[in-house]
Amino acid sequence: MNDITADTPQPVALLDDERLDALFDFFDSERVSEEALDFFGAHGLLTALAISTVVHDRDERHALIFDTTPEFDNDQQRQETLDALDALLDNAVDVFENGNVPDLPFDLEFEDSAEDNDDHPVRLWCAGFMEGVFLDEAAWFGTQEETAAELLLPFMTLSGLFDEEDPELAALGQQPVEATRLAGQLAELTLDLYLLQRAPAEKPTPAPSKGSKGAKGRSAGKSKSKNGGNAGKRR
Template sequence: MFNANNNPLTDDELDLLETFIFSESVSEDSLDLIGIHGFLSAISICPEPVPTEEWQEAIFDGEPNWSEPGQKDAISALLVRWKNEIHNSLYSDTELEMPCDLTLESDGDEEAELEIWAQAFMEGVFLREDAWFNEDKEEVTAELMLPIMVASNLFDEPEFTEIRNNKRLANQMANEIPDILVDLYLAFHAPEK
């Protein structure tokens, strides 16, 4: 359902969120901004609702040590707005603006940013894996999600390794991800004809 509370986060608000994420108040295993975008994309597409408290705790890898009054409400409100923005974009059948380049090429030993995004997306999927891969939708989900699963580098089955080793094919699949997100959303949320 469309949500009116979707003013895009400003650069200052994203900076505030990033500063908080990298503060001592939050677990070192918390998602970064690119990861949060991937995770919220999955939560927005998820076939069944995930309670706010649950998905926010997953983002922070536990409950942060809130250091001042109102901090929890302020940070939570930013995350909810960001999720609403992503959801509304998908609901409107609009290609999602990605927070990273659509390539699996990386600088040196660093993971490609798209890999970080895709790993966090899969983390969101794993919160409700049964809903994503239920009998009715399993084939559609698996087919549509293949590029994201390849990008995540979380799966070591030979077919995934083979695709990742074919740089041209892997990057071609990576470029399809914004369209795939809309297709996944519609597969779960568009009324049956």
Template structure:
């Protein structure tokens, strides 16, 4: 079975209504896996798979169980390769929140991404908190999870600003990946290491 076919079957499985309400659908799972691929700390497969589904899904049989989980792991590796390449990162949805942001796939992708961040929040922010926060901003805005905070509410109220931020997501992902995986490529300020 080709990777495309495996992805197709994964998508059908994740987008089915039978899954737990808290489980991530395909587009949200893609965002989630993107965050996990960017995070400098590796989260064990078992942990992130269980968190993705919220509760164990009902598989038809053991073969389907293995196939879905191995496809998720393959997709995560595929996303990591994309992030590490020089090409612009492609999201599985339009970079547009549309007329009803809550229904848009992009919002789902951003929420999934933030779920991935929350899984290891300290690992994201421990070294370059300000820079990481700045790069995460377009995704945080897209997720709608922070709209109750005044600065986010202001951005959400300005459609043009919102669009400007949303289109920066692919660049932000590449920048975050480089920041968290190849910190030596930028001039580092040497700090004394405390033991």
């Protein structure tokens, strides 16, 4: 068994399984507007907000996720749901501060059939993550535009948000083997991006990705997909 060095980033769950399952069930219910982010999109958005140096208050974060106020069954459900979302963000910051990476709540492997991958949780998560990026575009790119764009390329490719704008990027993201490879980079790339935001002098090395245009200057728009079919299942 190989020894794990202290410098090796470890995957850490941002919430325990019980709270994650409760959040998933809530987002998958009729209580949440179809215009809201799905569970995976919300997880991605909050992960991005944990990386960004721009602080968004609690009400703003919840509005970004839900679009309109959900139909909570009671005050307890409301409190538990919103507290879980806040804890997810806070825990993400702690994970990054300790040099670790988030344990992403889905399987990373893509199926052989492209049709089965249209609503893959990885795509939904990346779409939510990119919303967080373009919410504070100036802060994300700053003086490190080229490095940030390279680090974000896998997120862009897998999000599907740029398929119409960039057919080359779309084709890359539709290749199951390549999509699986890119998905496997996401967790460590979030830590690289966090370090880039806070220690620009220590530039992380971008993960190798097959070429396309950088992220800067694109407009992500909002990801409005709800969980559907098998894509909505947590691992």
